[in-house]
Amino acid sequence: MLFVGCSENSISATTKRNLRSFEKRKQAGETQLDMNKPKTIGFFSSQLNGEVILRNDKKGEGNQAPLTVHELMLETATKYPDLIALGIKKVNEWETITYIEYYELCRKAAKSLLKLDLERFHGVGILGCNSIEWLVANIASIFAGGISVGIFPQNSPQNCRFIADNSEANIFMVEDDWQLQKILKVQNHLPHLKAIVQLKGKLRKKLPHLYSWEEFLKLGVTISDEMLDRIIDSQKPNQCCMVVYTAGTTGPPKAVMISHDNITWTSAAVLQSLPYTYAPENQEILVSYLPLCLITVQIFEIWIPITIGASIFFAEPDAIKVEGSLINTLREVRPTTFFGIPEVWEEIQQKLKLDQMSATSFKKNMIVWAKKVGLKTNLNREHDCGKAIPGSNSLLRQKDEDGMGEFFIWGRHISMGYLNNEYKTKKVFDPKGWLHTGDMGILDNEGFIHITGRIEEIIITNEGERIFPVPIEDMLKNNIPIICHAMIVGNQAKFLSVLLTLKCEVNEDTGEPRSILTKEVINFCRRNNSKATKVTDITNNQDPVIDDIIQRGIDEINEQTDYDSHKILKWKVLEKDFSITGGELGPTSKMRRSHITRMYQTTIASFYI
Incomplete structure (x- = not known):
């Protein structure tokens, strides 16, 4: 792999001065919280300019000195100035920037945001795929005293309008002309919007208050370092610096307020339970490919890397959609640690199957051996959801006779609250700072958490029994290899039913599921004497062979219970798989159960006639 652009860069006088000031405060045991004692505050807030009490433990991880995002970034940039921070592929070469270049670029962009009159605690919407520009815009927004607001690239103009209005966004940073057009459609309804910046590509048409990335970076030359530093120094760890919007699987998106301390403390705390190594001796190499508007992704692809001085390399924008794209990036970059989601592991599994089919006998034996070792290791882990993050606490309340309750x-990893939604904030936070998660499960004697499901997912039978659908749905997918999604229904009914979708090809451009079955499913059908090649060959009970396979898979699950109300007695294969574009899945590919129930209410009703 060829890396270019890794030349040494001297630390500027301003950065050295900021570091001296930060180190002086650390030695004195002073934090940004001590500089201006806040008014009386609580554990949560629903206002962007609010402050919260940090949930400090008296000792250990929970008592670490709080840091702002700038302090974290400054410390790493000056500790590892010449280490590679970020890399992106341009044509056939990987272009990289060092940590000091990363930091200085964030300051440069922050000055430009100030030039565009970004107001304190106002949003900066970032709409696009993972890139160096995305990260810089994100951190620069915080440096400049604004609120970073990541937006799913697939969001509609109407969703962008809602988010911009909700976060009072002054600036929009859009990836390209396609994303730009979304904002232009709704800009007349955005009273707080002052400017739009296009991160990549040439502007198709020059419009007022619209800038290319290159033009944007030049705007801040008249903003002094002193002016930026005054804003940076006014920031406190217990103040909001980011808003993350939920996927809206159970209603309209909610705006989750994230403080500086939420980011910096959580990154350090999570590292206590992970085998990550620290620069410079063993610099971690990671790949960024998941949507950065998700806070979990940011923790693993932005903030933990900064904390340990790791290198981040960006996959292609279509890494998840185009088969093989992500795997090609992984082969080139060879990351030391990989943060994956089920869909990615499934793609890797399919590649292994294909490799095994065409491999020599020696290689086949090696693959079989490696899979056995991996399976044994993960079977030992699969029922262990872990313990609470070091420095935090968890407990079960409202437990039933089986010891199951709500977590x-x-x-300090818990968010500040829901923006502009005091009712919802007070509903999930109690006055002592405990967050009601909505997750049901069991806490064992050793402190390990076993999550059974979400409260809103629980199915209540006509006898009042509680059934958690997710474990049953997972068994269905394991028992019937051709199933992509399974959704159990049966609330207030005498028995359960299930909606099933099949694994099928996906349109790479739109993300829409096609009617053509995947090669894996077609091969499965052939092995079982079925000629099916399309979803429509199987729906409406047209294929007795496949119907029998599905029924046998369901029967195996039904045999595990003696209660009729817990058995799946009816099922239907739907003509179309669930998708994000279709609305059945949220941006993280989680089923939107209430939406699916409304879509298929006629089908569900037919189960119980």
């Missing part, structure tokens, strides 16, 4: 958690 409540407490710690």
Whole structure:
């Protein structure tokens, strides 16, 4: 792999001065919280300019000195100035920037945001795929005293309008002309919007208050370092610096307020339970490919890397959609650690199957051996959801006779609250700072958490029994290899039913599921004497062979219970798989159960006639 652009860069006088000031405060045991004692505050807030009490433990991880995002970034940039921070592929070469270049670029962009009159605690919407520009815009927004607001690239103009209005966004950073057009469609309805910046490509048409990335970076030359530093120094760890919007699987998106301390403390705390190594001796190499508007992704692809001085390399924008794209990036970059989602592991599994089919006998034996070792290791882990993050606490409340209840958690990783939604904030946070998660499960004697499902997912039978659908749905997908999604229904009914979708090809451009079955499913059908090649060959009970396979898979699950109300007695294969574009899945590919129930209410009703 060829890396270019890794030349050494001297640390500027301003950066050295900021570091001296930061180190002086650390030695004195002073934090940004001490500089201006806040008014009386609580554990949560619903206002962007609000402050919260940090949930400090008296000792250990929960008592670490709080840091702002700038302090974290400054410390790493000056500790590892010449280490590679970010890399992106241009044509056939990987272009990289060092940590000091990363930091200085964020300051440069922050000055330009100030030039565009970004107001304190106002949003900067970032709409696009993962890139160096995305990260710089994200951090620069915080440096400049604004609120970073990541937006799913697939969001509609109407969703962008809602988010911009909700976060009072002054600036929009859009990836390209396609994303730009979304904002132009709704800009007349955005009273707080002052400017739009296009991160990549040439502007198709020059419009007022619209800038290319290159033009944007030049705007801040008249903003002094002193002016930027005054804003940076006014920031506190317990103040909001980011808003993350939920996927809206159970209603309209909610705006989750994230503080500086939420980011910096959580990154350090999570590292205590992971085998990551620290620069410079063993620099981690990671790949960024998941949507950065998700806070979990940001923790693993932005903030933990900064904390340990790791290198981040960006996959292609279509990494998840185009088969093989992500795997090609992984082969080139060879990351030391990989943060994956089920769909990615499934793609890797399919590649292994294909490799095994065409491999020599020696290689086949090696693949079989490696899979056995991996399976044994993960079977030992699969029922262990872990313990609370070091420095935080968890407990179960409202337990039933089986010891199952709702998880409540407490710690500095918990968000500040829901923006502009005091009712919802007070509903999930109690006055002592405990968050009501909505997750049901069991806490064992060793402190390990076993999550059974979400409260809103629980199915209540006509006898009042509680059934958690997710474990049953997972068994269905394991028992019937051709199934892509399974959704159990049967609320207030005498028995359960299930909606099933099949694994099928996906349109790479739109993400829409096609009617053509995947090669894996077609091969499965052939092995079982079925000629099916399309979803429509199987729907409406047209293929007795496949119907029998599905029924046998369901029967195996039904045999595990003696209660008729817990058995799946009816099922239907739908003509179309669930998708994000179709609305059945949220941006993280989680089923939107209430939406699916409304879509198929006629089908569901037919189960119980």
